Amino acid sequence: MTSAPKQTVTPFLVEAESESGVDYGILMRDFGTQPITDELVARFEKVTGHRAHPLLRRGLYFSHRDLEKVLDCHEKGVPIYLYTGRGPSSDTMHVGHMIPFIFTCYLQKVFNCPLVIQLTDDEKFFWKALELKQARMLARENAKDIIAFGFDITKTFIFQDTEYIKEMYLNICEIQKRVTFSSVKSIFGFTDSTSCGRIAFPAIQAAPSFSSSFVKLLGDKQRYCLIPCAIDQDPYFRMTRDVAPRMNELKPALIHCKFVSGLQGASSKMSSSIPNSAIFLDDTPKKIKAKINGSKSGGGETRELHRQHGATIENDVAYEYLTFFMEDDDELKRIHDEYKAGRLESGEVKKILIDILTPIVQNIQQNRSVVTDEMVDAFMAIRKLDAS
Numbered sequence: 001m002t003s004a005p006k007q008t009v010t011p012f013l014v015e016a017e018s019e020s021g022v023d024y025g026i027l028m029r030d031f032g033t034q035p036i037t038d039e040l041v042a043r044f045e046k047v048t049g050h051r052a053h054p055l056l057r058r059g060l061y062f063s064h065r066d067l068e069k070v071l072d073c074h075e076k077g078v079p080i081y082l083y084t085g086r087g088p089s090s091d092t093m094h095v096g097h098m099i100p101f102i103f104t105c106y107l108q109k110v111f112n113c114p115l116v117i118q119l120t121d122d123e124k125f126f127w128k129a130l131e132l133k134q135a136r137m138l139a140r141e142n143a144k145d146i147i148a149f150g151f152d153i154t155k156t157f158i159f160q161d162t163e164y165i166k167e168m169y170l171n172i173c174e175i176q177k178r179v180t181f182s183s184v185k186s187i188f189g190f191t192d193s194t195s196c197g198r199i200a201f202p203a204i205q206a207a208p209s210f211s212s213s214f215v216k217l218l219g220d221k222q223r224y225c226l227i228p229c230a231i232d233q234d235p236y237f238r239m240t241r242d243v244a245p246r247m248n249e250l251k252p253a254l255i256h257c258k259f260v261s262g263l264q265g266a267s268s269k270m271s272s273s274i275p276n277s278a279i280f281l282d283d284t285p286k287k288i289k290a291k292i293n294g295s296k297s298g299g300g301e302t303r304e305l306h307r308q309h310g311a312t313i314e315n316d317v318a319y320e321y322l323t324f325f326m327e328d329d330d331e332l333k334r335i336h337d338e339y340k341a342g343r344l345e346s347g348e349v350k351k352i353l354i355d356i357l358t359p360i361v362q363n364i365q366q367n368r369s370v371v372t373d374e375m376v377d378a379f380m381a382i383r384k385l386d387a388s
């Protein structure tokens, strides 16, 4: 009997032995999450009155916890809020980070609800070779990237942990009291030599899942939280959901996306920590073109072989990126079929991606160029949010 290829998916590392990347079926089984079925997507469309986002209808958002409960709330007019985040490890985000933010922006419109965005500058200080001052500065720089996605300021609160911690501290203490070292050890793989900053941090990522951490912004009525994120973040919220009932809090719901692969192939995700794996949001068109042209291809080794056998599409990074960024479903299908049959070549698929991704990144750059420090302060101001 051959065993399944090994894979590691944690908030700190995503690595798959298989060339075609993470086996998400196995991951859902291991994590205990639910698949997003066609029926659930149909219910989402019915309840919200909005067409499912391409990321949802293409199965790139593929797994969830309690999404039905969020839809029940929306159906009954019970207000919810959204929570997502970013660990400021670099001064610019990469196109992989765009996915949760693009989708969160869509969900904010669909549910017309408040959104809180956590910048974990403390976490990156604990985990990376960064001074606290640097991590705090990177959080503000990343906030500018995030604002460039077009979030509605009247309904959006961006906060960095080292500033907002006091407002969440009661909840953090309640969580820390209830989660044992043995539990975080088994969830996150901590050891005796892990710093206590790292060990205490999961409670800080958990706290925003409870609306009582945002009384001044959301009011004091308890409400459901929906967390859009890539599935590597799920362990934090498994811990949160476990502790929630013991604090008389509601378990947060989650909707998980797949990873945008690194340029070198699907065996690891695009990450700021892996050199040359990422297209950054401040890359020039020339750099984007060079990076895409150098990305791992699933095309045949020679033109002849490619025509004969077609592309191994699951190992092709450019095609994978198109599934995330191309809007036109019919055109995507055409590219899929033609490439797989060997009638379209790797270089042509890369060119299509360059033509699609470059203006998307340029648009973010344009938006970001007008984001001022005052705008960052305004998004970070503690105030009552609309639609709350």
Ligand code: ATP
Binding pocket: 011, 085, 086, 087, 088, 089, 090, 096, 097, 099, 100, 228, 229, 230, 231, 232, 233, 257, 258, 259, 260, 261, 269, 270, 271, 272, 273
């Ligand atoms: P990096 O190593 O690149 O800094 P990270 O995992 O530390 O990445 P975070 O800032 O902690 O990134 O993540 C912010 C959000 O972006 C999370 O929801 C995370 O799951 C998601 N994310 C990070 N990398 C990717 C990727 N390659 N594809 C899709 N989503 C991603």
